[in-house]
Amino acid sequence: MANKAIDPTDGLPASIVGPWAAEKHERLRKYIDAYRAARAKFLPPRGEGGAAYIELYSGAGRSQIEDTNEFVDGSPLVAFKAARVSRTGFSDLHFNDIDEENIAALRQRIASLGGAAHYYSEPAEKAVDRIIYALNPAGLHFAFLDPYNLEHLPFSVIERLAKLPRMDMLIHVSTFDLQRNLRRYLDQNGGTLDAFMPGWRNRVDAGRKDEDVRADLLRYWLGSIRSLGTSPAEGIELVSATRGQRLYWLVFVSAHELGRRLWDDIRNIHVQGRLL
Numbered sequence: 001m002a003n004k005a006i007d008p009t010d011g012l013p014a015s016i017v018g019p020w021a022a023e024k025h026e027r028l029r030k031y032i033d034a035y036r037a038a039r040a041k042f043l044p045p046r047g048e049g050g051a052a053y054i055e056l057y058s059g060a061g062r063s064q065i066e067d068t069n070e071f072v073d074g075s076p077l078v079a080f081k082a083a084r085v086s087r088t089g090f091s092d093l094h095f096n097d098i099d100e101e102n103i104a105a106l107r108q109r110i111a112s113l114g115g116a117a118h119y120y121s122e123p124a125e126k127a128v129d130r131i132i133y134a135l136n137p138a139g140l141h142f143a144f145l146d147p148y149n150l151e152h153l154p155f156s157v158i159e160r161l162a163k164l165p166r167m168d169m170l171i172h173v174s175t176f177d178l179q180r181n182l183r184r185y186l187d188q189n190g191g192t193l194d195a196f197m198p199g200w201r202n203r204v205d206a207g208r209k210d211e212d213v214r215a216d217l218l219r220y221w222l223g224s225i226r227s228l229g230t231s232p233a234e235g236i237e238l239v240s241a242t243r244g245q246r247l248y249w250l251v252f253v254s255a256h257e258l259g260r261r262l263w264d265d266i267r268n269i270h271v272q273g274r275l276l
């Protein structure tokens with residue numbers, strides 16, 4: 001389990017994150033703002049299907065930036081506040097994290113903002129079914145998927161979410177893990193990569209250079225997501241401007257015509273002097 005801190009502002013646990021967390025949160029905020037008009041069509045008085053917000057790896061709702069005394073909102077609070085600012089709230093919120101302490105802290109934090117949500121504390125693979133069951137298939141929903149590593153995001157999770165006719169997804173996958181463990185993963189049978197991107201063995205030549213193998217794996221994974229339906233899936237690999245490290249893959253899957261425009265908004269953000 002990751003290291004935790006106590007947030008002095010509320011006395012509840014917080015995770016410890018790298019400084020780049022701000023960037024993913026900025027993208028999330030952008031999406032929630034840009035997509036407000038689409039969301040409104042599914043909310044009363046204009047629509048009835050609903051617009052739910054889903055996180056399967058929510059964390060505790062607050063984080064400390066490593067090596068600093070700075071505490072920031074985690075993605076559930078970022079999303080909640082962004083929806084409020086956009087004046088187009090979500091019809092319901094579904095938060096899951098395998099760590100019960102995180103969910104207990106998040107529950108208190110959302111309540112202290114005057115919000116209510118459905119909470120789950122299960123492996124994402126299990127929670128996803130309960131959440132899908134609770135969603136109106138006629139709605140326009142949005143899932144933010146932010147696991148620590150590839151192992152926690154089996155492809156079946158994406159597959160199940162994509163079965164809903166209008167499910168947008170923003171997926172952040174850390175590539176530290178893949179970079180560090182690439183050769184070990186490639187040698188594993190029935191391991192992390194087989195769950196994360198089933199079928200990769202027939203499509204990716206593990207004999208190529210590490211960098212090429214990683215690019216091929218990303219391409220293959222995006223192709224697998226695209227093959228789930230007609231939704232456009234776009235992905236980019238984000239690289240730290242300061243240290244040149246690969247940070248994560250960011251993939252956006254959208255099921256409505258605004259999708260491509262939203263994606264352009266989300267990918268082209270400028271955070272802390274850095275244009276990606």
Ligand SMILES: C[S@@+](CC[C@H](N)C(=O)[O-])C[C@H]1O[C@@H](n2cnc3c(N)ncnc32)[C@H](O)[C@@H]1O
Nearest residue numbers: 057058059074075097098099123124146148152
């Ligand atoms: C990267 S953190 C989430 C950070 C959060 N999205 C944010 O931006 O504030 C990943 C979270 O996934 C949780 N987790 C790990 N394995 C999981 C699993 N199999 N299913 C659900 N949650 C899991 C961890 O407890 C951790 O809180």
